[in-house]
Amino acid sequence: MSFRKMIAVTFAAFAVLSSFAQDAPEKVSVKSGRILVAYYSWSESGNTKYAAEQIQKSSGGELLEIKPKNAYPKDYSACLAQAQKEIRDGVRVELANEPVDFRKYDVVFIGSPNWFGTVAPPAASFFASAGLAGKTVIPFFTYGSGGMQNCERDAKKLAEKAGKVLPAKAIRGANVREADKEIADWVGSMLDVTKDAAASGFYGFELKSWDGKDVKTADFKGRVVLVVNTATRCGFTPQYERLEKLYKEYHDKGFELIDIPCNQFGGQAPGSDEEINTFCTSRYSTTFPRMTKCDVNGEKQIPLYKFLKEETNKADIRWNFTKFLVDRNGKVVKRFESGDSLDELEKLIKSLLEQK
Numbered sequence: 001m002s003f004r005k006m007i008a009v010t011f012a013a014f015a016v017l018s019s020f021a022q023d024a025p026e027k028v029s030v031k032s033g034r035i036l037v038a039y040y041s042w043s044e045s046g047n048t049k050y051a052a053e054q055i056q057k058s059s060g061g062e063l064l065e066i067k068p069k070n071a072y073p074k075d076y077s078a079c080l081a082q083a084q085k086e087i088r089d090g091v092r093v094e095l096a097n098e099p100v101d102f103r104k105y106d107v108v109f110i111g112s113p114n115w116f117g118t119v120a121p122p123a124a125s126f127f128a129s130a131g132l133a134g135k136t137v138i139p140f141f142t143y144g145s146g147g148m149q150n151c152e153r154d155a156k157k158l159a160e161k162a163g164k165v166l167p168a169k170a171i172r173g174a175n176v177r178e179a180d181k182e183i184a185d186w187v188g189s190m191l192d193v194t195k196d197a198a199a200s201g202f203y204g205f206e207l208k209s210w211d212g213k214d215v216k217t218a219d220f221k222g223r224v225v226l227v228v229n230t231a232t233r234c235g236f237t238p239q240y241e242r243l244e245k246l247y248k249e250y251h252d253k254g255f256e257l258i259d260i261p262c263n264q265f266g267g268q269a270p271g272s273d274e275e276i277n278t279f280c281t282s283r284y285s286t287t288f289p290r291m292t293k294c295d296v297n298g299e300k301q302i303p304l305y306k307f308l309k310e311e312t313n314k315a316d317i318r319w320n321f322t323k324f325l326v327d328r329n330g331k332v333v334k335r336f337e338s339g340d341s342l343d344e345l346e347k348l349i350k351s352l353l354e355q356k
Helices: 003-023 047-059 076-089 121-129 151-158 173-178 180-190 197-204 239-253 273-283 303-311 342-354
Strands: 028-031 035-039 062-065 107-115 136-143 169-172 191-194 206-208 214-216 224-230 255-261 323-326 332-336
Touching (some): 047 062, 047 136, 076 107, 076 121, 169 173, 255 273, 303 332
Parallel strands (some): 035 062, 224 255
Antiparallel strands (some): 224 323
């Protein structure tokens, strides 16, 4: 090859690479508490739902299921026949979702199955009604065999008021449950996500269970939660019996209890995490979630306790079995000191469980 030809080939290759670089979307910096992952899925175990859950896991955003007011037929053929007619007639189906406060979000993922080459009507209705002005919108789709087809094009039209619409992702439904890494890499290629516990409130924290498993406070969304710092050799230790009674009585109604063993008060929670758990389960037959032993005051206090104190009277924890009650929306409702009435605590738990 002549020198002139080599130069020409080199410049051509450089031009191609440059065009790829220009086409690649610039990463968007966003806090995890400012991300919404909305999706429509026909079935409880649907492919789009699974994809949305993986996106939520990778981004740390808030998950929202798009629900039509009138559910589609359970028979899939009848469902598609209805959807095809709605798409043909340009119907905007009515949604059952409560109004979304889009001021809380900077990035909005919106997911849908590919129905007849375009966005499913419930997802299209969400696109059209959502307050997307100034937002970064990222569509994603699952499909049977047709690929993306017109889904991305139509999603861009529906999101025309958005600040920007990033390239969509399409995943074959049959492969979606093997695509966790692919989805995570895709999310990572577009977003530079920083954790934002403050924006997520109570739902922005991570804990470790007594046996080393990851526990997120976001796992308890929609439930009334009681957080208690405990000890096994305290005068208040017998409260375990009443706490277990509360847990058994109200757990199925939406109540959760998080046990945080702490050895900062008189050294009354000695022993390993396993020993503490064995004591509680054998002596008091407890069944509620127990975390690893933590500090709740001082420089080494876990972030959750810093938040709980700031949300109430800002005072340090005084002793074992201080309790924080959190409502279904993640609001810290009340702080109960060690010796406060457990009857009053139970009354408030019942009241919060009755609230939607």
